[in-house]
Amino acid sequence: MTSAIRLAINGASGRMGHALLALVRQDRRFELVHAVVSAGSTHDGTPVFGELSTSLRYAHGWDAAPAVDVVVDFSGPEGLSAALAYCTERGVALVTGTTGIDEALEARIADAEKRIPVLRAANFSLGVAVLARLLREAAAALPDWDLEIVEAHHGRKEDAPSGTALALGHAAAEARGTTLAKDGVYVREGRPGARRHGSIGFAVVRGGDVVGEHTALLLGQGERVELSHRATDRSIFARGALEAAAWLVGRKPGAYGIDDMLLERRARAVP
Ligand SMILES: NC(=O)C1=CN([C@@H]2O[C@H](COP(=O)(O)OP(=O)(O)OC[C@H]3O[C@@H](n4cnc5c(N)ncnc54)[C@H](OP(=O)(O)O)[C@@H]3O)[C@@H](O)[C@H]2O)C=CC1
Ligand SMILES: O=C(O)C1=N[C@H](C(=O)O)C[C@H](O)C1
Numbered sequence: 001m002t003s004a005i006r007l008a009i010n011g012a013s014g015r016m017g018h019a020l021l022a023l024v025r026q027d028r029r030f031e032l033v034h035a036v037v038s039a040g041s042t043h044d045g046t047p048v049f050g051e052l053s054t055s056l057r058y059a060h061g062w063d064a065a066p067a068v069d070v071v072v073d074f075s076g077p078e079g080l081s082a083a084l085a086y087c088t089e090r091g092v093a094l095v096t097g098t099t100g101i102d103e104a105l106e107a108r109i110a111d112a113e114k115r116i117p118v119l120r121a122a123n124f125s126l127g128v129a130v131l132a133r134l135l136r137e138a139a140a141a142l143p144d145w146d147l148e149i150v151e152a153h154h155g156r157k158e159d160a161p162s163g164t165a166l167a168l169g170h171a172a173a174e175a176r177g178t179t180l181a182k183d184g185v186y187v188r189e190g191r192p193g194a195r196r197h198g199s200i201g202f203a204v205v206r207g208g209d210v211v212g213e214h215t216a217l218l219l220g221q222g223e224r225v226e227l228s229h230r231a232t233d234r235s236i237f238a239r240g241a242l243e244a245a246a247w248l249v250g251r252k253p254g255a256y257g258i259d260d261m262l263l264e265r266r267a268r269a270v271p
Helices: 015-024 077-090 103-112 126-141 163-175 235-248 258-269
Strands: 005-010 030-037 058-060 070-073 093-096 117-120 146-153 200-206 212-219 224-231 254-256
Touching (some): 005 015, 005 077, 005 235, 015 030, 070 077, 077 093, 077 103, 093 235, 103 117, 117 235, 126 224, 126 235, 126 258, 146 163, 163 212, 235 258
Parallel strands (some): 005 030, 005 070, 030 058, 117 254
Antiparallel strands (some): 146 212
């Protein structure tokens, strides 16, 4: 029997952290060896699975981390920054779902990808991976239709538009031979004037306990196409991230996405 994959979860006490812990507990492929929270977290030093279970405790940072094969990160830009430093220094694979990343951190991730395998996805659900492909096709097939992306999330989400909305926007822009830097519109207020042809608009809803909803609207004259995904349970993201972690361990350094894993699996399944 091969030994279990030594896993660290970065952001282990959060909404995604809890979804991951619930799955990891029952998944024999993994041994959870480190569970990271922020410095000053109320969880720091407390038992991850309760007093009666294993002795693993939440820890702030990476100084006390034992040997790790892969880090799964859902923490936030600051947490990701620290995990990136740890993974690069130790040659550890990194799976990250953190969104709201600025240009400086993007550059550091790109640099790290030369040294370690990094798998990133703004959304780890299978449904959104398929939605992105459908949107690419629709955006290219209906090049003159107006395109708007609407997303809704719980009220505690810190970044906007969501990473998924931006990823969908990038996919659609690429399919139309343009970029979001050129055609993305993020704010409409006062009298913005008539819609600029070819622009890709974003609208954001925040409130309650919405897990994550994304709709791409392709608006024509007298008709429209709506492509929607609604997540109702965070375990879909957690499951996708753990599949990615198992897939990523042992790969050569580089930038990987969820499609790399899905397409490889599909190719293997086809005789
Ligand atoms: N790609 C995807 O499929 C998905 C991505 N996300 C993204 O994942 C991220 C986290 O989301 P969510 O779980 O809702 O957020 P939460 O706020 O619920 O959790 C954040 C977690 O990160 C920890 N944390 C905060 N700062 C640091 C730090 N500097 N170092 C280490 N740990 C830290 C927090 O610890 P504590 O509070 O105890 O200090 C907490 O455990 C967001 O960027 C979100 O957009 C979310 C869902 C799906
Ligand atoms: O913060 C969240 O909750 C989510 N964030 C991701 C995003 O920004 O797209 C994915 C998912 O929609 C949930």
